[in-house]
Amino acid sequence: MHEKSIELLNKAIADELYAVHQYMYFHFLCDDQGYDLLAGLFKKTAIDEMIHVETLAERILFLKGEVEMKVGGEIQKIKDVEKMLEHAAKMEHESAHDYNIWANECSSNADSISKQIFEGLVADEERHFDQYDTEADNLKKFGDGYLALQSIERSKKMSAGRPTE
Numbered sequence: 001m002h003e004k005s006i007e008l009l010n011k012a013i014a015d016e017l018y019a020v021h022q023y024m025y026f027h028f029l030c031d032d033q034g035y036d037l038l039a040g041l042f043k044k045t046a047i048d049e050m051i052h053v054e055t056l057a058e059r060i061l062f063l064k065g066e067v068e069m070k071v072g073g074e075i076q077k078i079k080d081v082e083k084m085l086e087h088a089a090k091m092e093h094e095s096a097h098d099y100n101i102w103a104n105e106c107s108s109n110a111d112s113i114s115k116q117i118f119e120g121l122v123a124d125e126e127r128h129f130d131q132y133d134t135e136a137d138n139l140k141k142f143g144d145g146y147l148a149l150q151s152i153e154r155s156k157k158m159s160a161g162r163p164t165e
């Protein structure tokens, strides 16, 4: 009865799982270089996306559908921090765009709960976009000093015996 919603919810899960993989990859690389602020942001956002997977999967099961758990893409092995932030912001922008359209599709198929789920995700993805966009702007504004400062903060924490995350 709600085949179209189930298809869209599964497409969204694929998108979210791709984001989890991509952001954790960025998290590992930033963490390795001591960029704690960015490492933390990528990890926190990956966890948000995992919670999105859960919300979407619960809805599919409620609609008596199959949770496919396909990953929507291969991760991009980007090493440059500015390019990481640009890629992440683009992903969020595209997700928000798709979810807006899919919310309308669910609505026109008389599935208002799936519509509300997609609308809730749009709000989260727009917030994620804003966070990545702000950090990309900071990096452009402050240049390498922005990254150096994060490494120095890490060194200070470590020499004080405080955990780095």
Ligand SMILES: [Fe+2]
Residues within 6 Å of the ligand: 016, 019, 048, 049, 052, 095, 121, 124, 125
């Ligand atoms: Fe998400």
Ligand SMILES: [Fe+2]
Residues within 6 Å of the ligand: 019, 045, 049, 092, 095, 124, 125, 128
């Ligand atoms: Fe997101």
